[in-house]
Structures are given as structure tokens and as C-alpha cells.
Amino acid sequence: MGLVIRGGTVVNAGERFEADVKVEGRTVSGIGSNLPKTSADTEIDAAGRYVLPGFIDPHVHMELPFMGMVSIDDFESGTASGIAGGTTSIIDFCIPAPGTSMLDALKVWRERSAKATADYSYHMAITSWGENTADEMRAVVRDHGITSFKVFMAYKGAIMVDDHALYHVMKVAAETGAVVTVHAENGDVVWNLQRELLAKGLTGPEYHPVSRPSAIEGEATERALTMARLHGTTAYIVHMTCKESVHALERAKLGGQQCYGETCPQYLLLDDRVFHKPDFGGSAYVMSPPIRPLHLGHHDALWSGLSNGMLDSIGTDHCPFTHQQKLAGASDFTKIPNGAAGIEDRLAILYTHGVVGGRFSLERLVELGATAPARIFGLEKKGTVAVGMDADLVIFDPNAKSVRSAKTHFSRADRSIFEGFEVRGRVDRTIVGGRVAFENGKLMAERGSGRFIARKPTHFARHPEVRS
Amino acid sequence: MGLVIRGGTVVNAGERFEADVKVEGRTVSGIGSNLPKTSADTEIDAAGRYVLPGFIDPHVHMELPFMGMVSIDDFESGTASGIAGGTTSIIDFCIPAPGTSMLDALKVWRERSAKATADYSYHMAITSWGENTADEMRAVVRDHGITSFKVFMAYKGAIMVDDHALYHVMKVAAETGAVVTVHAENGDVVWNLQRELLAKGLTGPEYHPVSRPSAIEGEATERALTMARLHGTTAYIVHMTCKESVHALERAKLGGQQCYGETCPQYLLLDDRVFHKPDFGGSAYVMSPPIRPLHLGHHDALWSGLSNGMLDSIGTDHCPFTHQQKLAGASDFTKIPNGAAGIEDRLAILYTHGVVGGRFSLERLVELGATAPARIFGLEKKGTVAVGMDADLVIFDPNAKSVRSAKTHFSRADRSIFEGFEVRGRVDRTIVGGRVAFENGKLMAERGSGRFIARKPTHFARHPEVRS
């Protein structure tokens, strides 16, 4: 009925130690030396392996409707892809159309996510500000266990919020103890640069980054953090890509503000030469904010932030579209659906380039990919290997080598932005809720076995508002 | 026919020296030792006095229509008040109502300013963005000798521009070689804070600063400078009041951006206790951004900026309203007309607290109040005592002492925000366009003698746009 994981090295954010781990039902029930095993228990040999907490992806979009298309991984294939990559929980974004009810959108998302193979929650997006928005925000937190919101400062004419909405989202969030996650780009500037480029006939994917310069990501980050500071709100800046936004976050943190920053593997490992791949190949990399140029210090700023603590978390922004879907923008880069697959690659990529590359310890990687997302977003039973925690575990072989490829990944995406990347380390087994869901390359994720995790608000404004 | 100013110490931004100064017509024609004097010349004894270039006020609002009222100094009384205080040129703001033509507004302003007693120009405000705005901007620069624009990031619902407009103003300005002056406050936040305060019954002038915290001045400054950087535009941030905005300007300058910052005497010398004066006395100090609290480092940041070169210019935002006019906001601080008199006080206040106070040299004060505004805004014949320059001169007695007061000033304002301030130094004589317009406390300014000064654009974007 249970599991005994024998002889591995448990690695958490704060410690590593050799021990057996006992799982009963969905829960870790014991950690010890030479733990006894009943006949009903399955024994897993983890000698020479790391036993890590299941990774949490705080930033994914499964079956996201977008421009008449839907992102190609649904909650089943997307979470399964994650499991194959060592990720056992996700936080998706519930995104109501502007002017529509959050609670209605929530019903849709709950339906879609019912087929998930791993546990999940949502960030609730606020895409407009109306009479009922504040009340719906309160209901979402109070009645639905959703304690984080999302605002988009870009995507003008669609889901972008203006400063008026931003002000109110921050205010109500602080009151309800919720975190506000922020897509930080100045949408007005993007909109204008897009128009200018298209008007000049510059329509290829290589103009996508030109339309979204790093300076305006920095500006929006500064603005969002200022809005949060006004109310004592905890802000979390998603998918940070550049030195300007890292510097804005640094200033806020050094000034005493409680706030968080996330980046994604693609912003660390890729550079803007990818947009020039032939045969519209650059479209595979189109996402916002864009992948940045080399030699301007962006990549260094991100890596340093991960090791010095200014960045807190690594997500993926998993949101793949097929090449066929991407072709919608064949003659206009602004029509290329934004997004790529990543949930399956995160652990291997970061282990290779972060840990083996000497940039930070495995403990720190666990913190960035599991413990911190769990703590920030209130997933109390996740993010660490400890008694009473959910038995979401990864058995990781640090010595294996492999190559990332769309040919072998479990995502439905037909491209991988990490195609051909050689990596160190391999997920041997992933245990989700006490069940082995991935083993020796074989996926055994069970449709619908994932649960919605209700969360409690903890980020109430603690200090008087700063208004001088 | 001319003047010979005998035996003074000329002080310019870069030098001080004893010499006679000869004026012919409106122009300084010679500087030398023992200059000959014809019988037609008037001789002025300047022994023991400084001979300074006439100060330039780059930030005034004469007879500004506002909320059904008009600011109480018109172009005649306002420029005369300036002359009494050593200011011989002004740059006013031509402010068309949103959606109306700049060229029409210009006609109105030219009519109003025809009675000016000193030379003048305007910054042209862009208060909305429409189909013709770019063309009008080009016409204003090309045909009307106006090479600086103004945008307000505050005053929502009135003259505030959004980021879309801001983007385009910056773009067209860079193309035409014009400077963009910016009122930097986040108008959406102000609007909301005002509503919140009023809803709580907090209606007195002491809530004016609460509705406009320094953090949002800093945010808007950062945003404006980012917008300017995108296009290579030269931005000039007006009336900076706080450390947050000084820091944003510092970052931009240290990063290589060409941009400028202005502050005003009230932000250096006063603090927010003034808003608590009895009998609605605080209303006299209501202006935006507001006068800041002590002990938070704002005043130090401004003084340091003036001496270390991060701030470039000192204006006054001269825009007085009478107590009677201020009473329009007796039960609602958001209805108090914003503004106060200052043009007549600037030189004396800054000489006392800047130069005598040991913070910077008299040369630096001349630079901040005359030379820099002239250079930044293209007043080629102004801002320095030199041959060929306009004979706008101030004979300044450094040893005199006096007290600033509404009782003795020449402005029509019935209050002085510097009431009772003891100052060192006195303007003995002011010479405007070669004529003595103020002498020994007696004003001889001549209605209509001031000329509109057409300017040439010089601030073309020199570098490729920074877009990474």
C-alpha cells in the first residue's frame, strides 16, 4: 500500500542527507535509517540517486484559448509532460475575457483541469476593472482557495490593464492577503512599435524582439512594484528577462519591499539569434517578453539574480503551439501565437547549467523550482521532502546524460526550443501523490488523478502604506 | 543712447571678473577696462556689485485659465514681478484644451503675452493625441520658433496624456529636434487617492500631499525617461521634488542618457508642515507635485543634485492664485487652484540658501538660473554676460539684507509662500533689453516691451534608438 524509497540522498532547500523515505497513501509518513517495510509496500532503490521534492511550475498555460487557437498541451498532456520532467504541481492562469466574470471563468478552468494528472491551482487574471471586480476578487480568495492574481501590463486591446486597474488590483489584493503576479511590459509602447514595424514591411519573427525592448520591461516592472508599494501588496514579477527589470526588483528589495521575481530557462539559455532560424523556424521562439540579445548583460543579470537571491523562482511559461498554429503569423509576427513548451525541460536544463555549471548548489535549485514557489503561493504540503508533506517526489540520477528533443518529449508540442541541448542528470522516477507516475522513461500518469489545491491567503499588508 | 556699467564684477557660469560692460541698443557691445563713454551714454556705477546675466525662468504660467479662474499675474504683472527679482526672460506654457489646435492656442497666448515687459517664449503643451497632432508639432517647431513641448502625466480627466500619447510626443520631438518637458506624476494614482481621501471626509489642504506621494513622482519620472530613451529624445523633468525622481534621473544620466532636471525654490526651502497653517492658510501652498515632508531625504537629494550636476536648472512654476480663488477648494482640496508666486523670490532665496549657505558658488547659481535654461531651450542670446548677447543684466548687491513679503512684492499675489524669509543680497537694478527696468526698488518695466523669442531646434536624436 505504500512505498519505501531506499538509500537515496534527500535534497531539500536547506539540507541534504541519506535516508529512506516512507510514503503512505498520498503522504510522506516517515524518513529514517533502515525504515521497515511491510509486505504491502513497494520498495524503490534510490542508491546513488537524489530524492528531490516534486518540482512546482508556478507559470503554465494549459489548453489556453488564444487568437482562435488553443495551446496544444491540455491539462492532461501538459501535466504528464511535467511529470516526465520532474514537475508534480502546476499553477495555471485562469483568464476571464475582459468584462466577464471571474467566477464563470473559474468554472471553465475547473472543468478543463479535471483531467490533470498532477495537482494544480490557478492564478486568477484580472483583465479589466469594473464595478464587481473587487467583490469577485474577494470571493475568489475567500470561497475558492485562490490566493494569487495576475495582471498583464501588455497585450493592449486584449487583456492589458491600465494603471487605474492596476492600482485597484494591488489594493484589493493587499486587503485579502493575496499575491499579485505581473506580466511587466509597457503595452502601449509594444503596440506602437508593432504598428511601426509592420508599416515598414518588417513582418518576420525576428522583429518580435524589436517590438518589445528590454527598457519597457524595466519600466513596467518599476511601475508595478511602485503600485504594490503604495498598498503594501506582495508582488511577484513573472518571466523576467532583462537587466532593467532585475535592477528594478533589486532596488525594491534593497529598499525593504517584500516582492518576488521569476525567470524561465529560455531567458537564461537562449539568445535572440533564435529568431533568425530559417523556414519560419524563429516562430517557435516567439513568446513575450522576448528572448534577449547576448552581450548586453541580460543573461548575467538573471544568473546572478538566481544565485544572489534577488530572483526567487523559476517557472517555464509552458504554452506550446504547433508550427501549424504558429503559421497564423506567417506574414505578420504579431499574429504568431506566443509560447513554447518548457515544463518537461526545466529541471534537466537547470541542473546542467546551474548546478553542474557551478552557478548554484542543488539545494538552491530545489529552492528555486520547488520550495520557493510552494512558500510564496501557499502550497503548504508541497515543495520539500518532509513528513506530512504530499508524496510528490523525484528520483534523480545525477550521472545520466541525455539530449532534449521534441522527438522524445511527452508534450504534444512538435518543436522544442531546447532541441539538441545535451543535459546532465535524468529523472528516473517521479512519484505523484504517492504513486509512481513516471519510471525509466515510461509515463504512467493517470488522467484526472490531479487535485485542485485550495490555498490560504498569507500576504496581508503588514506595514502602513508608504505614502510620502 | 547706450549704457556703461562701470566697475562691477561680472559673474557668468564659467568665470568672474571685474570689468565695465557697454550696452548699445538691446545688446552688450563691449566688455573691457575703463570703457569709453559717449555723452549719450548713461553710466551706472556697479562698484561692489555683481553684474549677472538676467535670470531666465523656464517655468511660469501667466494668466493661466484654470478651473474657471485665471492665475492672478498676467504677462505684464508677472514679467514685471520677475524683473524686480532679477528675471528678465520667461518661458510660459501654451496649453491648448484637449482636442483643440495648438496653433489656435498659440494665437491666444501670443495675444496675452503681447503685454509682457520682458522677453518670452512658450513650451507647447500636448494635452491629447489625435490625427493632426504630429503635424501640428512639426509646424510649431518649423514655423513658430517653439522648440520645446510639455506633457502632463497627471491631471487625469483634464490635460493628462496616457502612455500612447507620451510615446508619440517623444517620437515626434526627437525627429524635430525639440525638447520634451514633463510633469511627472502618475495621474491615475493621484485620481484614486483623491477619491479615497474625499470619501473618508479628508478634505483639507493637508491631504493634498497625501494624495500625491513621492513614489509616484519617481515612477512617472522613470517612465518618461524610458519613453525618451526609446527615441533618443531629450527630456526635461520639471519641478522635481523628491529623492525618488532624482534617483531616476541619476540612473538615466549615469547610463549615458541626455536629459535634464529642474527643481524650484519651494521644494528646497519648505516642507509639508505648511499645509497645516490655520484658516485655510495651507491652501496658499497647494501646488503639484506637493511640497514634501522633512526627514525623508527629499530636500537633501535636491540640494545635492543642484551641486553635483544631476539637476540642471531652477524654475519657479510661478502661477499665483489669490486666497479668494483658493477658497474654491474650501471644502475639497482637489478644487483648490494649484500654484503660487515665486518668480520674484528665486534669485534672492537661492543666493541666500545656496551661495551664502555654502552649497554652491555664485557661478553655479548663474548657471542654474540663467545659462543652463538658455542653453537647454535655445535662447541663444540669453543667459550670459557677453558681447553680442542681449543686454539683460542684473546689478546685484551681495551685502544688502531684506525680508520677502507679499506686502512688498510686485506680483499681484496676495500671499507669499516665502513670507518673512530673511534673505541676503538685493537686486539693485535690472536691465532688460538695454533699458533699466528696475532701479532701487522702483519698477519701470514697460508694458509690451517684451519680445517673443523664436528658437531653433537643436536636440535631434543623435544616436540610434536603444531598443534591445
Place this chain on the structure above:
Amino acid sequence: MGLVIRGGTVVNAGERFEADVKVEGRTVSGIGSNLPKTSADTEIDAAGRYVLPGFIDPHVHMELPFMGMVSIDDFESGTASGIAGGTTSIIDFCIPAPGTSMLDALKVWRERSAKATADYSYHMAITSWGENTADEMRAVVRDHGITSFKVFMAYKGAIMVDDHALYHVMKVAAETGAVVTVHAENGDVVWNLQRELLAKGLTGPEYHPVSRPSAIEGEATERALTMARLHGTTAYIVHMTCKESVHALERAKLGGQQCYGETCPQYLLLDDRVFHKPDFGGSAYVMSPPIRPLHLGHHDALWSGLSNGMLDSIGTDHCPFTHQQKLAGASDFTKIPNGAAGIEDRLAILYTHGVVGGRFSLERLVELGATAPARIFGLEKKGTVAVGMDADLVIFDPNAKSVRSAKTHFSRADRSIFEGFEVRGRVDRTIVGGRVAFENGKLMAERGSGRFIARKPTHFARHPEVRS
């Protein structure tokens, strides 16, 4: 023969969870729900209590010979005092006289510390640079399990090192994988300021801080970090007290340097008014660097650093002298022996002002006081509650209240710098190496039961030296 700690809430740096903790011998052998207990086991009820890893004090001086005196807590009383306060391991400083052998000093320290009641290690001080110093450093790391060094940039004429020595210490440390801990103050300046003050007859303890301004702590911090950067050395700045040094550390960390910072409770909670206590009472607070003035931002910089991750660790610099001993400086503050007691107060003070005060979480406090010191200094079996780790544990009652006082503390110090401080939380039991050493206010620490912990070097320079 073992312990079962029943029903508590384990709190580590990365997690909190309810579980029983089983101890066998000196080691935590199991963590689980309803752990079985043999008849030989003692059961401890921890319901409603936190079970924390034993705190580690990375900065103490027991029985330190100084100016003909010896600090009043020896290794027995000092470690016992620590145990009463929840500290179960210490790192002392082995300080050879300049020009003498480290290995000889080590013998002396090992003798002295044999009576310790808790586990210990030493940082080895380098107090001069000679022909054999590099070889001795290598031997200390290789043969003696000591992987951290200490340099004093102050105490001129005694143990201060100059930049030449500092350069070489950093170099050899990087080669051997050791950390260099640094007392950062410019000793030349201190020496001169002391002479100037005494020459003016300013001899009281209130002149101690005047002789050691914060600017020179900042300068020395910058210099030490630069020296470390040259070689790729991991530096650890001890007892940071001021914004200038925090800013220097921030710059280094944000620039990608691996380095650490420590502060102590006294610098967070006290201010320089303490030096004015009557009857030479200020002498009790004389330590270096000094306790800083309020209102200059020093305290805020330290608190922010603890919560935003720029500071890594909290030590105490425990080094008490009696009032009688302090009187050696009655007529000359430079002769007051430097130091005070603190090891017993740290946990309670920080729990109260850090955790209850809302500045950071209990998890973060555990990280600052236990996990981080263990990881930085290579105490592999310490700093966290986990299987296989040393059974150094604290049972902490968060609801109790008490008052800190020299009358009730276990240190031999006759004064407490926290006299009268009301605190929240109480150490109910401290378990050291699997044995209950403190229980319900009763100390049962066993002389000589502490062990020297040999450490392994891990901080080898990973990056090529930065030399441009």
C-alpha cells in the same frame, strides 16, 4: 537509550511540519508520524512547541586573552550559556599572537575548549604574514579540519593585518577552499581618531563610537571584498553594523561575487545612546565595531538585509568582560576590553523582534541562525532537523514570555546588554548530541561533552580570477 520527541512542529529553513522525531545516540534517526518508542527511549512531549535545529553561533570568543585579561566565559560556561539560549554549536576564533605559530595556538585552543559542553570549531586568525604563514594555512585546512580563517583589518599595533597580508590570506584561502572571515574597519583611521580624542581629553566610553565611524567600516568592507574578488575567495564579513558596509556587500553580491555577511543582535536592537549610561555603565556596550546611532538608516539597512537575503547569518560576538575588567578603561576608553555577552540571548531576541515583529518568518530565522552558518562553514551534520544529522535540537515554546537579565542568565557575565528586554518565546529544552542538556530552566550541560568538529573545505575558487 534514545529519544522520541512527540508531536511538535519541526521548523527548518525550507519547511515546517508536524512530526515525531526519533533520536538514537547522537543522531536523528527518524522522523515520522506516530513513531514507535522502545522501552529504553525517553519520550518528550513537544505538542504546541517548535522543534528547531540547534542554533549555531559562528562568532564567539571564549576565555579570550585580551590586554592582560581573559574574557569571563570559558568554553564550559560559554557553551552552557549558549545551550540555555538554544545554541548547540559554536565557532570560536583561534588567535595566535602575531609572529607565532598557528599550530601552537591551535594546541592551546584545543586544550581550552576540551571542557566545552557543546560541539565547536575554530576560525583560524592570521595576525601577521611571514615566511611560513601560507604553509601553516594549508596545514590547518588539510590536517586540522579548520576551513575558515579570520583577519582583523583593525586593532593596529596588535592583530591588524595590512593589505599585503590580506592579499596573501585571500590567495591561499582560495587555493585551499577555505572561507575568510573579516573584521572590517580601517585600523589606521581608528588609531588616529583614538589618539585625537584622547589628546583632547575625551576619554569616556561615549567616545568609543566616535573613534570608529561607519564610513570606515564601509571602506574596509569594500576593500576586503575587492581582495577576495581578485582571487575568487569566499569572504564572510563578520558583525556588520552599518549601511555603508551593507551597501558594499550588496554591490559585490549584485555583481555576482560569492560572499556572505553577518550581523549581531546588538547592532539591530541597540543604539549609541547606551554609551552614555551613568557610572561608566556605557562600558558594558563597548565592542568593535560600535553600536550605531539611530536615524541614520543603519538599523533599517541591517533588518532589510536579513529579510532580503543580502545578509546571511546572525552571530553574537559573545565575549563578555566583567565591570571590574571594563574598569581598566575607566580613564581611557581605548583600554576598555571590547565585548559583551550575547550567546544566550540571540534566539529569544530575534524571535521576538524578527519573527513576532513581522520582519521575517521563523523559517528564515532558522536559516540565519542555524542552517546558513552550518552550510557556509561546512558543519555538515548541523543546522537542520533531518535524518542522519546530529541530534542538536531546541524545543521552543512560542507563547511563553520572559525578561532577559544578567540576574538570570547562565553566562558568567555580570551585565547583560539586553537587561530588561521583554521577549516572546522560550527554550523549553535543548538537546545536544542526543542528550537533554537544558530542561525547564535547568542546565544539565556536561563539561567536556562537546566535540571538535573537523570540517572539509568547499569554497575553492570556481571562476578565473577577475583581473581587468
Place this chain on the structure above:
Amino acid sequence: MGLVIRGGTVVNAGERFEADVKVEGRTVSGIGSNLPKTSADTEIDAAGRYVLPGFIDPHVHMELPFMGMVSIDDFESGTASGIAGGTTSIIDFCIPAPGTSMLDALKVWRERSAKATADYSYHMAITSWGENTADEMRAVVRDHGITSFKVFMAYKGAIMVDDHALYHVMKVAAETGAVVTVHAENGDVVWNLQRELLAKGLTGPEYHPVSRPSAIEGEATERALTMARLHGTTAYIVHMTCKESVHALERAKLGGQQCYGETCPQYLLLDDRVFHKPDFGGSAYVMSPPIRPLHLGHHDALWSGLSNGMLDSIGTDHCPFTHQQKLAGASDFTKIPNGAAGIEDRLAILYTHGVVGGRFSLERLVELGATAPARIFGLEKKGTVAVGMDADLVIFDPNAKSVRSAKTHFSRADRSIFEGFEVRGRVDRTIVGGRVAFENGKLMAERGSGRFIARKPTHFARHPEVRS
């Protein structure tokens, strides 16, 4: 007997205007339109030319004894070389051997400089600290008109001062109102790196920069500025080369400290590839601090500093040695005499790359090369074209083109570090003390016509010492 310079455009730091300039004796006596000319006057046609103040080189070493050699330009040839390049005054460094009397050294320097063809002063170097040093400093200021000192934080074993000496120099300077100029490099580190390189057989000039990394220039700059801040001393950091030191200066200035920074053309225009020139050609570029690598941001930091005001002055560190002399270090780069020629190139190089290159205006160049050095160092009658000022003038043709070369320069140096550089603009005439000393490529400088300029101290500490 005088000169009338007719029809040129005078350019000062604060203004440009067309005017005739009249010179009588050594002095500018009049500036005006159509100035009358007596028969005794020589008329110089300056139509289409700029009339600039003679440039001042605040950093030169003429006939400097160094390592048994003497720099190859003496006061005659060096000042003549300067005149050909538009420089009409120099400040040399009087450098007593450690332990010897400043007043004795002063006699030697006054003798040497008696043959100068242009006006001069000295900075007095403090190369050790002894009993009489403070008194000699006071005498130098009071009796000898020398109001600036120099300290070297590098050149260990020779003229380097330690922090003790630095402390006292700063203290006495503040008391006497003198400026302290600082060579900022950590000499202990340099000494060690030199030894390490030589020990590895790395002896070529390409290892010179390796032995003096930018980090230690930054460190020393921070240290010097801290020492100055302690006493309220005005510090002037000479020959800044790198971002680290620029950032240290920025921090000080932004924090309100009065201090100054200088760079030199070689640090702006060259990069460290020069050290690899064949046939020991790299030796020509050996100077300290060294020329820096490209692509690390050093050059940008310097250029930005010149335009944003963080750097104040441009010197040359003119100190040429012949190739024969450089060969002293043929097998050991530490024995290569440090220095190169530059006084003759400065104006042309900076006009070309600064003004024509669009980085700053000609007014700013005049400020950096003439006005600011004059103001900072108290050369009251220099640095600007104004009545009563010394008639040191440059008639500059902005349209001419030429090529810098050792073949054509007037310095005795047999190499030019700017060999082959194409430049815009040409010095048509240089007027020194009212006499044409250079005209149409012909040098008419008169041996011994230069005067020592006694200066007055002005940089007294104005604020209470900052000691917290």
C-alpha cells in the same frame, strides 16, 4: 603693443559669441564689436575660427627623475609641446623623495621650471609622513602659493603612502584649504601581482595591465574618497581609467561629497591591445594605471562621466620616455619607465572624438580642459576668455584635418601613443601671456617666459566632519 583678434567666435564654458578680443600686455583688456586698433597693435584675423581660452593641463611631469632616468621633455620642450597643442598652462608635480623636505624639493622644481615657456604651478607630493610633514604642508600653502597636494596609493617601496599618511594628508589639507590629488591604485596588490607574474616568467609589457586590475583602482578610489569625507577634504582623483573608480566617484558625489575626477585621452581612445605591439612596441604605452580592455564598459563609463558631469577634468599625465629609456624594462615590465607624451594631442583628440563625435559640446570641452582645472586649482586668471584674464588664447580652426604623429610633434618624445590618429580641427595660433607663441605650425615659444602662478587656498572644510 597689443593684439586685436578680429572676428572670431569666442567659446567659453558657458557661452559662445562672435566678438573681437583685445589684448594689452599679458591681459585681455576688452571684448567687443569692431574694437578699435591702435597702430601699435597687431591684428589677427580669426574669421571662421574659434577663440578659446588656453587649455590648462593639470597633470604633467616634466623632466621627472625616475629610476635613474629623467622624462625626456623638460619644462621648456614640454611646455612648448603644450603650446603647439593649445595648452598654455601646466600644473606639474613636485615630488620630494620620501623622508626629504618638500621645501627643498620645491627649490629644485623652481629651478627646473624656470625655463618653461608657459605659466605653471605644482601639486606638492607627500611621499611619506613624518614629524615635520604637517608643518611643511602648511608652509607650502601659506608661503609658496601651492594649494594642492598629491598622494600616490601605488608605487610600493618608493613613493606610496599608507593609510596612516593618507589620513593625515587629508586632515591637514582640509585645514589649509588645499585640494588633495590622488593616484588611486592599491599598491600592495600591484606589488604582489608584479612579483607573481615575474616569478612565472611573464615579463613583457602585455603583463603590465595584468598587474594592475581595474578592481584595485576602484578600491583605492573608494578608500581615498572615504578618507577625504572624514575630514571634509576636497579630493581630486587623477587619471581615472575604469568603471569601478567612476562608480566610486559617482557614489561620493551623489551622496553630497565635494570631489572631482580627471581622466586622460589615452584611457578614452586606446585599449589594451596596444601592449601587444611587436618589437617591444607595447612599452610605449606603459603607464599607470594602465590602458584598459575593450568590452568591459570602462571606456563608456569614462565618456559618460565626461558628458554627465561626474568627471570634471581632462589631463594628460604627459611624461614621455624614449624607446631607449623604455628598454630598461626589456626583460622586466616593472622596470619600464611609466609614461608617454600627450600634452600636444589633447585638444585635437578630444575635439575630434568628443565634440565632432557628438559626445559633448565644444563649450563642455573648454570646461573640461580649461575652465574646470582653473577653478578647481585656483588659477584665477586662467581658463576663460574674459576681460582681466590672462591673455592665454587659442585660435582654433575647426575645419582643418591632420594626423597625429611623433614625426611632426614638438615634444622630444620619439613615439606618439596616438600615432596615425586622424583628427579634425587645428590650432592655428596659440597666444601665451599676450604673445603669439605658435603660429601656422611654427613654434615661437620663449624659453623662460613662463611664470610660476601663486594660488590661494579655497577648499576649506565647510561641513562638520562626517563621523557616525
